[in-house]
Amino acid sequence: MDLRLSDEQQMIQKTVRKIMEEKVAPRAAEIDEKAELPRDVIELFKANQIFNLVAPQEYGGLEGQLLTLCIAIEEVSRVCGSSSMILGNQSLGAGPIALWGNESQKAKYLPGIAEGEIFASFALTEPNAGSDVAGMQTRAVLKNNRFIINGNKCFITHADIADVFTVFTKVAVEGKDKITAFLVDTKTPGISLGKKENKMGLRGSSTCSINFEDVEVPEENILGNIGDGFRIALDCLDKGRIMTGSMAVGIARGAMEVAASFAQTRYQFGKPISDNQGIQFMLADMATETEVARAMVRMAAWNYDNKTPDMVKFSAMSKLYATDMVMRTTTDAVQIMGGYGYCKDYPVERMMRDAKIFAIFEGANQIQRLVIARSILK
Ligand SMILES: Cc1cc2nc3c(=O)[nH]c(=O)nc-3n(C[C@H](O)[C@H](O)[C@H](O)COP(=O)(O)OP(=O)(O)OC[C@H]3O[C@@H](n4cnc5c(N)ncnc54)[C@H](O)[C@@H]3O)c2cc1C
Structure with a gap:
């Protein structure tokens, strides 16, 4: 490597x-x-x-x-x-x-x-199917060579600007439900946007629910084949998790840089707070953990690009480590900056809010642990 x-x-x-x-x-x-x-x-x-x-x-x-x-x-x-x-x-x-x-x-x-x-937006999550993807209720039914989609998706990033959705549905085949993905142009009649979420962080990124009411799509809009949907979702999330890790590394690095520079100019007890070993140790841990996370993310990305058998495990590990790390790092950045860190005049307050979501989406970190454990115990 x-x-x-x-x-x-x-x-x-x-x-x-x-x-x-x-x-x-x-x-x-x-x-x-x-x-x-x-x-x-x-x-x-x-x-x-x-x-x-x-x-x-x-x-x-x-x-x-x-x-x-x-x-x-x-x-x-x-x-x-x-x-x-x-x-x-x-x-x-x-x-x-x-x-x-x-x-x-x-x-x-x-x-x-x-x-x-x-x-393009990725429409997988539903009100009753978050971590439990197979619990989805959106359904596509074949009628006269066209599929009719009914259901609701929630928390879909940038659904309000998307031109095309990948919509994950269930299709019944001989009495069995098969998860199936469709490409759906967002202007297709029957699609409407629901609630736009008012979020803790990443507030400049829109997150919306989508309603599908008798949305007709031709058979050629199926991705892969009927029943490939679950595999498609997992393949995309394997990649997305590594990317999420890199977002976390960037925010951690940003927060650490702001806190380090603040600590050198903030004087208490007649000296910069960065002269205190307690602050130095926090910065040292933040920098070390950010480097470890970056190395894991790049290693996972290399494994992904080179299609190695360990790719799924490394994807989950890098996401888990980097996204838990960014919460610790941004929280410590706020701590180092005291009351100033808690206020909006400095970016670490925003960074700490932005950081939280990374341990939740693209598969919550509990789910990453399940994936990792499965790879050890298989
Ligand atoms: C800002 C934002 C953007 C998003 N963008 C998209 C998007 O573009 N497309 C999309 O499809 N979805 C998107 N999502 C949805 C996101 O992927 C889900 O929120 C996530 O998968 C978790 O599902 P949930 O919120 O329903 O939580 P739940 O699945 O209800 O989980 C709640 C808690 O229980 C834990 N839990 C669940 N099952 C287990 C288990 N078996 N063992 C241990 N713990 C468990 C979880 O880890 C979590 O801590 C987005 C969400 C947000 C907030």
Whole structure:
């Protein structure tokens, strides 16, 4: 395994860092405060061809795609967690098509996704089916060569800007329910958006419920075959979990940098608080844990890109470690900054709120532990 960054990866890292520092950092607090999806950041990503990073190589992407995407996402989330969801969700949305789409499905959507002209969302979760995916109630019924979808999805990232959903449903075949994924254009009659969530963090990223009422889709919109849906969901989440880990690493790094610089300028008892060993030890632990998490995320991404047998285990481990780590790190960043850290004048308050979700979505961390344990006990 060689985790040294190629010249191209270093160039992408530098470019994304520069645009995030120059264009998004001054607006990150406002994006959180307004709780609106930042359209200007979408335009910025488009202009700098950053959406290319979510596409497979034959559709304009890069070799070693996930590792490169993780490097870029870390730079985005270091500055603005909400903005990292734009890139992260575009990758999650592209996943089912890139991994399971046929040639015509790929040709229809992937070039537009890579250019940031088409947005894709991943519609799996339902009010009664979160961790327990198989408990979903959304159903597709075949009638005159067309499937009719009825049901509700909730917590779907960027459903309000999506052009296409991957919708996971149940299809009954000879009395047995088979989880089946469909590509559904969001303008199809019968689709309506429900509640937009008012969230603790990642407030500049929209999260909506979707209602499907007699939504008709042609048979050719099935991804893979009837019954492949569960496998499709897991394949996409294996990738998404590594990406989530990289978002966590970026936020942890951002919080640690802010806290370290504050500690050197905040004087108490006649000296900078960073002169105290108690503060130094906290910073040392934060930096060490962030490095460990980054190494795990990159190792998992390398395993994913190289399709190794350990990929699923490393994906779950990197997600588990990085996302628990970011909660500890951002909480410590607030602690180091005292009352200032708790207020919105400094970004660590936002970073701590943003951090919490990473241990919940893309499979809650309890579920990651089940996946890891299963790989040990198999
Ligand atoms: C901001 C945000 C964005 C999201 N984006 C998307 C999206 O784009 N697409 C999508 O499909 N979904 C999305 N989700 C949904 C997300 O994936 C789910 O919230 C997550 O899978 C957990 O499901 P749940 O919330 O129903 O919790 P539950 O499954 O009800 O779990 C509640 C708690 O019980 C624990 N638990 C459950 N089962 C077990 C078990 N067997 N053993 C031990 N503990 C267990 C969980 O770990 C958790 O701590 C998003 C959610 C949020 C909040």
